[in-house]
Amino acid sequence: MSLTSAPTLTTARLVLRGPQKRDLAAFAAWVTQSARMDAVGGPGSERDAWRGFIAGIGHWQWHGYGFFTVAERASGIATGRVGVINHIEWPQPEMAWHMFDGFEGRSYAFEAACAVREWAGRSLGLEPLISLIAPTNTRSIALATRLGATEERRDVVDGEDCIIFRHLSHSDPRAIAQAAEAIA
Numbered sequence: 001m002s003l004t005s006a007p008t009l010t011t012a013r014l015v016l017r018g019p020q021k022r023d024l025a026a027f028a029a030w031v032t033q034s035a036r037m038d039a040v041g042g043p044g045s046e047r048d049a050w051r052g053f054i055a056g057i058g059h060w061q062w063h064g065y066g067f068f069t070v071a072e073r074a075s076g077i078a079t080g081r082v083g084v085i086n087h088i089e090w091p092q093p094e095m096a097w098h099m100f101d102g103f104e105g106r107s108y109a110f111e112a113a114c115a116v117r118e119w120a121g122r123s124l125g126l127e128p129l130i131s132l133i134a135p136t137n138t139r140s141i142a143l144a145t146r147l148g149a150t151e152e153r154r155d156v157v158d159g160e161d162c163i164i165f166r167h168l169s170h171s172d173p174r175a176i177a178q179a180a181e182a183i184a
Contacts, residue, residue, distance in 0.1 A: 006019075016070055031049035065084045081097070082116050083116055084129065091130065110143060117175060121171065134160065152164045
């Protein structure tokens, strides 16, 4: 059972849904053990994971959008989170992604991001979205570029250096083509 009002989005291989209690273990493993946490402030404790998970639920309640849990359609296994977030000091809503260990390199983040971009634009009117990416996070920079996002500027947000990428509008022909491929 979803803990939020998140809709369910589907793609060719994925289901994007609201967080469920069973997702906490995979999220906590990512927060406490993944080397990729270095790109988002460094690894955290079980307590940090709990707070982040609960904050994600609250984000949906406050804004009406947030992180979707990304799960494989075939297995139902949670593979990461992709969604739209807007923290207190953010310049505007951000499309963000986190793939859990063992699920990167499969284009799941790309597929999910295409679905989220289309949903956020069509259903919420949030566009064009941005992504705040650490200059050292080469994998996220590559994904943003693959999605057609362009570097808008460099800034410091929440005390961290970042590159602000501007995404395509959901109605841009390139975004439509990407969504058709990913969602089909």
